């Protein structure tokens with residue numbers, strides 16, 4: 294019976310390919326869009342995960358996401374340092390300031406003011422220059438995409454190296470009308486906004502940020518070995534009345550903010566829903582038509598003695614096969630997409646996610662089951678006597 | 684024609700030899716006659732199908748159609764029974780009921796000793812798979828399967844291994860004169876050839892009842908004649924009842940017996956002297 298079902302399915306080459314194309318297309322659209330959606334959303338919190346040398350972020354109660362943090366007070370830092378279980382705590386600044394380039398153009402940049410002594414929260418990987426140069430006067434480090442955004446792509450690099458990979462260090466520009474000197478280019482996890490990311494010392498940041506009551510808006514905390522981070526967060530909140538979150542928690546808080554208060558989910562949701570609808574329509578329609586057109590054949594098989602159970606098995610097998618092959622090809626194409634686009638800056642860091650794989654799988658299963666059920670009803674209620682009708 | 688047909692019958696007889704003993708009644712008929720192929724089957728015939736007071740109503744109260752208005756008829760094995768009559772008189776309805784594809788509204792139907800009303804849904808499906816062969820006006824071959832594969836379908840439904848089933852299907856195609864077409868697909872065959880494949884398929888299970896609904900009406904006169912000749916020479920066997928529904932008077936000569944219907948009733952029933 295399985296053999297008959299498979300031969301019936303593959304016998305009409307064009308319909309068979311049409312069916313598989315439908316599922317492949319739907320799978321590609323859904324996995325790709327869900328993956329990109331998740332990747333892009335994650336970018337809103339990537340700068341938080343980039344800080345790997347501290348465990349806990351302490352912030353004002355009003356903070357909704359990373360870039361929007363009112364100042365803390367020095368007393369907060371003293372209190373945090375006094376909480377049992379805290380190995381160390383340092384001040385840091387995160388915020389958006391305006392840069393003016395040599396040619397007079399302005400750009401918004403995301404500025405990080407790192408604790409002068411420890412440089413906690415500094416980028417993990419330098420492409421040109423050195424982190425130590427941050428101690429030089431007016432020194433700043435910028436991320437690679439930011440460099441290109443401000444000054445265009447680096448000059449072609451000579452193969453011997455020694456020329457900083459084509460990046461022109463020593464450039465100067467203005468931050469809040471104060472001089473900034475570029476001493477290095479670093480790698481960061483792809484940010485959500487295309488604004489350049491600039492690192493400087495905390496004391497230097499004080500010049501770059503328009504005077505507010507207090508510059509420090511985050512305290513970065515390292516927990517002592519063996520101390521439970523979430524419990525420590527609770528103790529810090531108790532002692533300071535401020536919010537304390539682990540990096541993961543703060544990441545999700547930021548992601549949730551963008552999820553709930555921007556148009557991103559709606560836009561992606563529409564694309565993903567379209568993928569589902571188009572896929573379901575193409576596949577469902579073709580599979581349904583295929584089975585309805587084969588009604589006479591099914592009728593003959595029923596007359597010749599295949600029970601309804603057997604007929605149902607044949608239909609499910611046909612649908613599962615189409616769904617399985619289509620899903621596999623769709624996932625494969627999505628993988629190819631992400632591999633081939635891995636070098637494009639705006640898509641960098643995006644990859645197929647498990648949620649996308651499983652979610653799309655579930656969607657394909659729904660399409661396949663729904664189609665089988667609808668088509669099977671036609672076949673199962675079929676009077677085998679129809680085979681005698683002209 | 685006659686010698687080649689005789690050869691076909693011999694091939695077939697050897698083919699069916701191991702399948703027939705399932706029928707105790709047939710065994711006794713064989714025992715009573717050493718050479719059943721040359722015997723006058725009608726004289727040794729058993730009743731394969733027996734309908735008593737069969738009626739069939741279609742549709743709901745408002746639009747009721749009474750397709751059968753009380754049919755009493757017996758069909759013997761070992762001969763070809765033609766069921767004839769004008770279009771719409773209820774022939775298809777009657778053989779659908781006889782073949783267990785449709786339930787009668789009233790009356791009893793006994794096929795090969797089994798009361799169809801007493802068979803469960805599953806039991807009926809199995810009964811059909813084991814005992815009844817079908818030939819349809821529209822052939823109803825599976826377009827994705829080759830001629831040999833199509834002919835093998837009933838065996839596969841009955842759980843035969845594919846290889847064995849295909850081997851037997853090829854032999855069966857030889858008996859209907861289509862060895863050279865075994866690997867062709869239905870779309871590559873003429874209507875007459877497709878119907879011959881359908882006959883091979885219907886007979887491959889060695890069914891004890893073969894029902895054919897208008898097997899020639901989609902065919903030209905010559906192919907229709909070949910198909911009827913095949914049914915007459917290959918399908919009709921001792922222990923097997925063959926019912927052919929037709930309204931095509933050109934093929935009446937093939938019937939051993941002609942049952943005529945009109946308006947849901949049997950209007951005449953006679954042995955065919957010409958056959």
Ligand SMILES: Nc1ncnc2c1ncn2[C@@H]1O[C@H](COP(=O)(O)OP(=O)(O)O)[C@@H](O)[C@H]1O
Pocket residue numbers: 741742748749750768769770771772773774775776777
């Ligand atoms: N499934 C059905 N529903 C309603 N009426 C039917 C159905 N099948 C047959 N009939 C009616 O029953 C009568 C007998 O039909 P049928 O047995 O097909 O006749 P025949 O095969 O002799 O041409 C016709 O009037 C036909 O319209």
Ligand SMILES: [Mg+2]
Pocket residue numbers: 774775776896
């Ligand atoms: Mg009819």
